[in-house]
Amino acid sequence: MNKIITISREFGSGGRELGRRLSEELGFAYYDQEIITEIAKKTQLAEGYVQNIMESKPIFSYPIHIGVSFQAANVVMNQQWQAIFREQCSLLKELAEKSNCVIVGRCGDYILADYHPYRIFVYSDLDHKMIRCRMKGKPGEKMTDKELKRSIANIDKGRREYYNFMTMQTFGEKSNYDLCINTANISIKGIVPYLARMLKGSVLVDEPDFTSEPAK
Amino acid sequence: MNKIITISREFGSGGRELGRRLSEELGFAYYDQEIITEIAKKTQLAEGYVQNIMESKPIFSYPIHIGVSFQAANVVMNQQWQAIFREQCSLLKELAEKSNCVIVGRCGDYILADYHPYRIFVYSDLDHKMIRCRMKGKPGEKMTDKELKRSIANIDKGRREYYNFMTMQTFGEKSNYDLCINTANISIKGIVPYLARMLKGSVLVDEPDFTSEPAK
Numbered sequence: 001m002n003k004i005i006t007i008s009r010e011f012g013s014g015g016r017e018l019g020r021r022l023s024e025e026l027g028f029a030y031y032d033q034e035i036i037t038e039i040a041k042k043t044q045l046a047e048g049y050v051q052n053i054m055e056s057k058p059i060f061s062y063p064i065h066i067g068v069s070f071q072a073a074n075v076v077m078n079q080q081w082q083a084i085f086r087e088q089c090s091l092l093k094e095l096a097e098k099s100n101c102v103i104v105g106r107c108g109d110y111i112l113a114d115y116h117p118y119r120i121f122v123y124s125d126l127d128h129k130m131i132r133c134r135m136k137g138k139p140g141e142k143m144t145d146k147e148l149k150r151s152i153a154n155i156d157k158g159r160r161e162y163y164n165f166m167t168m169q170t171f172g173e174k175s176n177y178d179l180c181i182n183t184a185n186i187s188i189k190g191i192v193p194y195l196a197r198m199l200k201g202s203v204l205v206d207e208p209d210f211t212s213e214p215a216k
Numbered sequence: 217m218n219k220i221i222t223i224s225r226e227f228g229s230g231g232r233e234l235g236r237r238l239s240e241e242l243g244f245a246y247y248d249q250e251i252i253t254e255i256a257k258k259t260q261l262a263e264g265y266v267q268n269i270m271e272s273k274p275i276f277s278y279p280i281h282i283g284v285s286f287q288a289a290n291v292v293m294n295q296q297w298q299a300i301f302r303e304q305c306s307l308l309k310e311l312a313e314k315s316n317c318v319i320v321g322r323c324g325d326y327i328l329a330d331y332h333p334y335r336i337f338v339y340s341d342l343d344h345k346m347i348r349c350r351m352k353g354k355p356g357e358k359m360t361d362k363e364l365k366r367s368i369a370n371i372d373k374g375r376r377e378y379y380n381f382m383t384m385q386t387f388g389e390k391s392n393y394d395l396c397i398n399t400a401n402i403s404i405k406g407i408v409p410y411l412a413r414m415l416k417g418s419v420l421v422d423e424p425d426f427t428s429e430p431a432k
Contacts, residue, residue, distance in 0.1 A: 116401075123390065174339065174388070180396035185332075190418040198410035203402055 003028070003100040003204045004117035006108035008163075010172070011155040012129030014183045015122035016104055018192060023102040025196035031095055032104040039087045045080065053084050054106065055158040085166065105159070109176065110167040118203055121177040126152070128184040178203075219244070219316040219420045220333035222324035224379075226388070227371040228345030230399045231338035232320055234408060239318040241412035247311055248320040255303045261296065269300050270322065271374040301382065321375070325392065326383040334419055337393040342368070344400040394419075 005022065009015020016032060023030035036054070040047040089111050095101055096115045103112070109119040124132070130148055143151065163171040174180050181191075221238065225231020232248060239246035252270070256263040305327050311317055312331045319328070325335040340348070345368055346361065359367065379387040390396050397407075 121390075125391065172390070174337075174390050174396050174398070175341065177396075178398045178401065180390050180393075182390070182394045185394065186419055190421075191414065194410070194414035194417050198407065198414055201410050202406040205406075 001115065002096060002098070004096050004108075004112055004115050005102045005120060005199070005204075006112060006117045007102060007104045007120050007122060008109055008171070008177065009105065009122040010124065010129065011159065012133045012152050013122045013124040014132055014188045018120075018122055018181070018183070018188050019102050019104040021188065021192040022196055022199075025193055026100070026102070026200065029095070029099050029101040030104075031101060035088070035091060035095075035103075035106050038091055039084055042087045042091075043080070043083050045084070050084055053081055054088070055155065055162055107163055107166050110163075110169060118179070118199060119177045121172060121174065121180040122183060123172065123180065124183045217331065218312060218314070220312050220324075220328055220331050221318045221415070221420075222328065222333045222335050223318060223320045223338060224325055224335070224387070224393065225321065225338040226340060226345065227375065228349045228368050229338045229340040230348055230404045234336075234338055234397070234399070234404050235318050235320040237404065237408040238412055238415075241409055242316070242318070242416065245311070245315050245317040246320075247317060251304070251307060251311075251319075251322050254307055255300055258303050258307075259296070259299050261300070266300055269297055270304070271371065271378055323379055323382050326379075326385060334395070334415060335393045337388060337390065337396040338399060339388065339396065340399045 005019075005026075005028070007015050007019040007022075009018075019032065020030055022028075036047055036051050039045075040050045043050065088106060092103065092106065092108055092111045093115075095103065096112050096117075103117075109117060126149065129152055130145065133148060133152065160171040163169070169176050181195075221235075221242075221244070223231050223235040223238075225234075235248065236246055238244075252263055252267050255261075256266045259266065304322060308319065308322065308324055308327045309331075311319065312328050312333075319333075325333060342365065346364055349364060349368065376387040379385070385392050397411075
C-alpha cells in the first residue's frame with residue numbers, strides 16, 4: 001500500500017508550505033490546488049465555484065414559504081454539491097492508489113481512512129497567522145488588522161463547517177490526527193527535513209517495532 | 217538560558233516513557249517522580265499524599281451548615297495544598313535554572329512559561345492506553361476491562377482538574393502546546409531518536425532561521 005500523508009491546517013498556519021516541503025523531502029507526489037482543478041474539470045464547474053463550495057457548509061434546508069424558482073435553485077445547488085463531494089472522494093482515492101503522496105486539505109484524513117494515512121494538523125496563534133498572511137501578501141494586502149483578523153476567522157469557519165458537516169468529526173480535534181504541529185515559534189523550512197526523516201524512519205515503515213517496547 | 221522541554225500527557229499514553237527516552241537522547245536532566253519526592257521533603261508531607269493532592273482538584277469551598285471541626289480540617293487541607301503549590305513553582309524554577317531538562321507533568325508548561333519551554337502533549341486512544349497499561353502491569357493488573365477504563369478515566373480527570381484549576385487553561389487544548397503526539401500507532405522507542413534530532417536541530421536552537429522563510 002502507498003504511503004499517504006494528509007495535512008489539515010488552519011488558514012495562515014503555513015500548512016500548505018509544510019506539506020509542499022515535506023513532499024519534496026520525501027520525494028512524494030503533492031496534491032493541493034490540483035484537486036480543485038481536477039474536480040472542476042470533471043463536474044464542468046468553474047474552479048472558483050468549486051473552491052467556494054468546498055470551503056463552506058452546504059445548504060440542505062428547504063424554506064417552507066418560498067417561491068418555486070428559489071427552491072429549484074436550491075435543488076440545483078445541492079445536486080452540484082453532491083457531485084463535487086462524489087468527485088472529491090473518487091479523486092482522492094485514485095491519487096492514493098497511484099503513488100506515495102502528500103494531500104493538503106479536502107478532508108483527506110477522513111476520506112482516505114482505509115488507506116491509513118499519517119494525519120498531520122498544522123495550527124498557530126492568531127498573531128503569527130497574521131504575520132504569515134502579511135508575508136504572503138495575499139489576502140492580507142491592503143487590509144487593516146481588524147479586517148485581516150475577520151478574514152482569517154471567516155476562512156477557518158468555512159473550512160471547519162465543511163469538514164464537520166462532511167465527516168461528522170470535529171475539525172482540529174487532536175484525537176483525529178497523529179501529529180499536531182504549532183508553527184508559531186518555529187521555522188517551517190528548518191523543521192521539515194527533520195520531520196521528513198522522522199516520518200521515513202519510524203512512522204512510514206511497514207512494521208513499526210512495537211514488540212521491543214519495554215514494559216516500564 | 218537553559219533548554220527546557222515539558223511533557224504533559226494522558227494516563228497510559230506513554231508520555232513518561234517518551235520523556236525519559238528523550239532526555240537520554242538529548243543528554244538532558246529528567247524530572248518526574250523526583251519532583252514529588254522533593255516537595256514531600258520540603259513540606260514534610262508523605263509522598264503519596266502529595267501525589268494525591270497534585271492529581272485532584274483542590275477544595276476551596278466552605279459549607280455553611282457544618283461543624284467547626286470539619287471546617288478547621290478543611291482550612292488545614294487548603295493550607296497544605298497552597299504550600300505544595302508554592303513548593304512546586306519554586307522547585308520547577310530551580311530545576312529550570314540548573315540545567316537543560318525534560319520535566320514530565322506538574323503543570324511545567326504553565327509554571328515555566330517565562331523560560332519558553334518546548335511544550336509537548338502526548339495522547340492516545342483508549343484502546344491503546346489500555347494495552348499500554350496492561351503491558352506495564354500496574355494499575356491494570358487484576359482489573360477487568362471495565363474497571364481499567366474507569367481507572368484511566370479517573371486519573372485523567374484528576375490531572376485535568378488540577379491543571380485547569382491551577383493554570384486557568386484547558387488541559388490537552390492544543391493551543392497550549394507546541395507539539396501534540398498521538399502514540400496510538402507508533403513505537404515510542406522508534407520515534408524518539410528522530411524526535412530528539414528534530415528538536416536539537418530546529419527547535420532548541422538559539423535563533424531559528426525565520427528570515428529565510430519564503431513568501432509563498
